[in-house]
Amino acid sequence: MKIAFQGEIGAFSEEAACALFPGAEPTPCPTFEAVFEAVASGAAERGVIPIENSLFGSVHVNYDLLRARDLRITAEHHLRVRHCLMALPGVTLADVRAVYSHPQALGQCAAFLRERLPHAEAVPAYDTAGAAKMVAAEARRDAAAIAGAQAAAEYGLDVLAESIESNHRNFTRFLALAREADAPVPASDGAPLKTSIVYAQRENVPGGLFKSLAVFALRDIDLFKIESRPLVGSPGQYLFYLDLAGSVADEAVQRALDHLGEIAAFVKVLGSYPRGDVEG
Amino acid sequence: MKIAFQGEIGAFSEEAACALFPGAEPTPCPTFEAVFEAVASGAAERGVIPIENSLFGSVHVNYDLLRARDLRITAEHHLRVRHCLMALPGVTLADVRAVYSHPQALGQCAAFLRERLPHAEAVPAYDTAGAAKMVAAEARRDAAAIAGAQAAAEYGLDVLAESIESNHRNFTRFLALAREADAPVPASDGAPLKTSIVYAQRENVPGGLFKSLAVFALRDIDLFKIESRPLVGSPGQYLFYLDLAGSVADEAVQRALDHLGEIAAFVKVLGSYPRGDVEG
Numbered sequence: 001m002k003i004a005f006q007g008e009i010g011a012f013s014e015e016a017a018c019a020l021f022p023g024a025e026p027t028p029c030p031t032f033e034a035v036f037e038a039v040a041s042g043a044a045e046r047g048v049i050p051i052e053n054s055l056f057g058s059v060h061v062n063y064d065l066l067r068a069r070d071l072r073i074t075a076e077h078h079l080r081v082r083h084c085l086m087a088l089p090g091v092t093l094a095d096v097r098a099v100y101s102h103p104q105a106l107g108q109c110a111a112f113l114r115e116r117l118p119h120a121e122a123v124p125a126y127d128t129a130g131a132a133k134m135v136a137a138e139a140r141r142d143a144a145a146i147a148g149a150q151a152a153a154e155y156g157l158d159v160l161a162e163s164i165e166s167n168h169r170n171f172t173r174f175l176a177l178a179r180e181a182d183a184p185v186p187a188s189d190g191a192p193l194k195t196s197i198v199y200a201q202r203e204n205v206p207g208g209l210f211k212s213l214a215v216f217a218l219r220d221i222d223l224f225k226i227e228s229r230p231l232v233g234s235p236g237q238y239l240f241y242l243d244l245a246g247s248v249a250d251e252a253v254q255r256a257l258d259h260l261g262e263i264a265a266f267v268k269v270l271g272s273y274p275r276g277d278v279e280g
Numbered sequence: 281m282k283i284a285f286q287g288e289i290g291a292f293s294e295e296a297a298c299a300l301f302p303g304a305e306p307t308p309c310p311t312f313e314a315v316f317e318a319v320a321s322g323a324a325e326r327g328v329i330p331i332e333n334s335l336f337g338s339v340h341v342n343y344d345l346l347r348a349r350d351l352r353i354t355a356e357h358h359l360r361v362r363h364c365l366m367a368l369p370g371v372t373l374a375d376v377r378a379v380y381s382h383p384q385a386l387g388q389c390a391a392f393l394r395e396r397l398p399h400a401e402a403v404p405a406y407d408t409a410g411a412a413k414m415v416a417a418e419a420r421r422d423a424a425a426i427a428g429a430q431a432a433a434e435y436g437l438d439v440l441a442e443s444i445e446s447n448h449r450n451f452t453r454f455l456a457l458a459r460e461a462d463a464p465v466p467a468s469d470g471a472p473l474k475t476s477i478v479y480a481q482r483e484n485v486p487g488g489l490f491k492s493l494a495v496f497a498l499r500d501i502d503l504f505k506i507e508s509r510p511l512v513g514s515p516g517q518y519l520f521y522l523d524l525a526g527s528v529a530d531e532a533v534q535r536a537l538d539h540l541g542e543i544a545a546f547v548k549v550l551g552s553y554p555r556g557d558v559e560g
Contacts, residue, residue, distance in 0.1 A: 031387060054510070055344075057337030064335075103406050107311060124406030126383050209506065210497035217490035226489065227507045230334070230558065278510065 002027045004035045004044035010129035010151030016079045016174035017048040018150075032062055036069045039177050047071070047177040053081075054171040056104070058227060062175075063241060066270050067198055072183045073271030075176040076194070078278045083109050083165045086132055086157035087144040093160060096120050100131035101146035105165075109146055112164040120144075132157055171278060175271075185272055187249040194224060195253060196243050196270040197260075203237060205263055212240070215259040219252050221245055224275075247272035282307045284315045284324035290409035290431030296359045296454035297328040298430075312342055316349045319457050327351070327457040333361075334451045336384070338507060342455075343521060346550050347478055352463045353551030355456040356474070358558045363389050363445045366412055366437035367424040373440060376400045380411035381426035385445075389426055392444040400424075412437055451558060465552055467529040474504060475533060476523050476550040483517060485543055492520065495539040499532050501525055504555075527552035 001024040005013040009028055017026040027044055029035045038044040049065075052058040066073075083105055087096060096117055099106070103124045106113070113122055125131035128147035135145045136155035144160065145151070152159050186193060201208040209228070216223060225243035246253040248269050260267050281304040285293040289308055297306040307324055309315045318324040329345075332338040346353075363385050367376060376397055379386070383404045386393070393402055405411035408427035415425045416435035424440065425431070432439050466473060481488040489508070496503060505523035526533040528549050541547050 052337070053340075055340050057332070057340050060333075060335050060337050110311075124410075126404030126406060130404075207497045207500075209503055210493050213490050213493060217487050220487075223489055223508075225508050225510075228503075228505050230505075 001025065001046070002038075002044040004029050004038035004047040006030070006032050006035050006049065008127060008129040008133060010132060010147065010154035011127070012079060012081060012148050012150075012172060013048055013050060013174065014129075015148055015150045016050075016077050016172070019079065020048060020075055020077050020174070020176050021046060032065060036065050036071060036177070039071055039179060040069060042179070045178070045182070046074070048174050049177065050172050051175050052173045054169055055167070058241070060229060063198065063229075063239075067268060070180055071177040072180045073175045073196055073273050074178045074183045075273050076276040077174045077176070078171050078276050079174060080168075081165070081170040081172055082148065082163050083128075083146050084149050084152060084159045085109075085112075085144050085146055085161040085164055086152040086159050087135065088139065088141055089156070089158045091141050091144070091158070091160075093117060095142060096144045098123050098140075098143045099146060100125045100135060100143060102126065102128050102131070105146045108165040108167060108170065111166045112161070116161070129154075173276075176273075183271070185249050186247055186274070188247045192245070192275045193247045193272050194243055194275045195246060195248055195272040196241070197257070197267060198239060198241055198270060199260060199267040200231070200237065200239050200265040202263060202265045208263065209238075209240070211263050212260055215256045215263075216244055219256050221252060221256055281305065281326070282318075282324040284309050284318035284327040286310070286312050286315050286329065288407060288409040288413060290412060290427065290434035291407070292359060292361060292428050292430075292452060293328060293330060293454065294409075295428055295430045296330075296357050296452070299359065300328060300355055300357050300454070300456050301326060312345060316345050316351060316457070319351055319459060320349060322459070325458070325462070326354070328454050329457065330452050331455050332453045334449055335447070338521070340509060343478065343509075343519075347548060350460055351457040352460050353455045353476055353553050354458045354463045355553050356556040357454045357456075358451050358556050359454060360448075361445070361450040361452055362428065362443050363408075363426050364429050364432060364439045365389075365392075365424050365426055365441040365444055366432040366439050367415065368419065368421055369436070369438045371421055371424070371438070371440075373397060375422060376424045378403050378420075378423045379426060380405045380415060380423060382406065382408050382411070385426045388445040388447060388450065391446045392441070396441070409434070453556075456553075463551070465529045466527055466554070468527045472525070472555045473527045473552050474523055474555045475526060475528055475552040476521070477537070477547060478519060478521055478550060479540060479547040480511070480517065480519050480545040482543060482545045488543065489518075489520070491543050492540055495536045495543075496522075496524055499536050501532060501536055
């Protein structure tokens with residue numbers, strides 16, 4: 001079973017693909033578009049994409065692709081972003097004169113670097129896994145990379161220190177995608193499910209947002225996420241992303257969505273799937 | 281007047297600082313924390329930070345800093361992210377063998393590069409302005425950079441092509457920050473104002489989100505933004521970011537916020553300020 005993901009081998013997306021589909025074959029793609037295309041064409045059975053990060057927000061480009069393409073969300077996974085310092089086997093902290101990583105990762109690990117590697121220079125790279133790959137490929141014995149543990153395993157580096165980020169509350173939520181024909185809608189029969197939708201308010205509906213949430217509140221349907229996104233070029237018009245409790249196979253959810261259809265310009269269901277846990 | 285911003289000279293943040301404060305002196309800082317610190321300490325009169333991008337979502341780390349530090353939002357600006365191809369004077373498209381930029385910018389300009397520079401290699405850099413700086417500093421006559429027009433002016437490069445991104449709906453919203461003592465609360469006396477708040481629901485309030493929006497809907501106060509953010513480590517608990525019409529100096533807004541205080545675990549007002557326009 002092939003799982004398409006965006007990035008280098010060893011990237012956090014590959015780690016999420018392995019957590020969602022143990023034993024499957026993660027297949028790197030250069031762009032998110034290529035991930036959607038691989039799944040739509042059948043070149044991969046599933047795709048895995050990041051949809052939001054606890055520090056850096058929602059990945060709107062992937063919401064746009066979910067809206068444009070007819071794939072279905074089948075699962076979610078919250079991956080704790082744990083940064084590791086890694087170097088070639090035998091290299092010690094005292095040898096390290098340069099630390100390569102993505103600027104966000106360098107920033108998140110600045111306190112560790114200041115305290116434990118005050119003699120090393122922090123060098124920005126365009127990607128965490130790419131930094132690990134470079135240190136390995138160039139056989140640098142004076143350098144280390146900051147990336148996920150998976151990158152160390154992939155490129156034959158040793159982990160010198162793990163979870164070196166200052167803020168341990170760094171999670172990325174990933175979604176698994178499938179073709180609609182390959183993903184029957186699950187029913188809420190015990191396991192808690194979640195449904196993701198995107199919709200737009202109709203123009204000139206006073207209190208439209210409040211009314212659209214009422215269709216769920218009046219049916220005691222819990223919401224897990226709500227986010228508005230301005231429609232550029234249409235002042236005052238918004239897209240809304242909503243995650244709600246239950247499945248589109250549930251009668252209450254179906255009635256709520258029908259009701260939403262009465263007041264929204266459009267509603268698109270992105271999928272119903274089991275709720276993933278966030279580690280504390 | 282000094283305006284602290286994060287990034288290199290020539291970065292989009294500097295462009296936003298110049299648009300918000302014409303004639304002032306933009307002052308680069310290495311991190312967002314340093315921008316807040318510069319304003320809090322009085323080293324800079326104002327700070328300018330990105331808060332959300334139309335393709336890449338909210339910058340939660342800056343919301344966290346707004347929540348932790350006692351600065352006040354005094355203005356907003358929506359900057360259209362226009363990517364330009366730039367090179368040393370005299371260099372033509374035919375000379376260019378390598379194009380340096382941030383991977384997001386390279387991706388956004390991929391169609392242009394494929395069509396107009398099929399012979400050039402796209403090389404990832406950690407920053408758009410940093411790529412321009414490097415091409416200039418190393419006097420590369422075989423290379424170009426993709427960055428904002430401001431970076432070309434700053435580093436003495438010529439713009440070979442402008443607005444080369446495929447999606448022209450790429451905006452970043454920036455906020456201006458001041459110390460509370462330096463920023464009196466404006467009253468809604470004609471010019472349309474906006475107020476930004478962050479709040480958390482109290483635990484175990486059924487339909488808490490719906491109730492919290494009711495305090496505004498029942499007073500006909502329009503909302504411009506709503507976003508939930510899961511509190512990592514507190515399953516089922518959320519932070520909410522809300523932008524609403526009016527000023528905290530308005531009686532209706534003040535009553536609504538008092539009402540919200542009855543049902544929220546906490547409410548923090550981040551500032552009241554004039555509404556900025558988004559170009560179409």
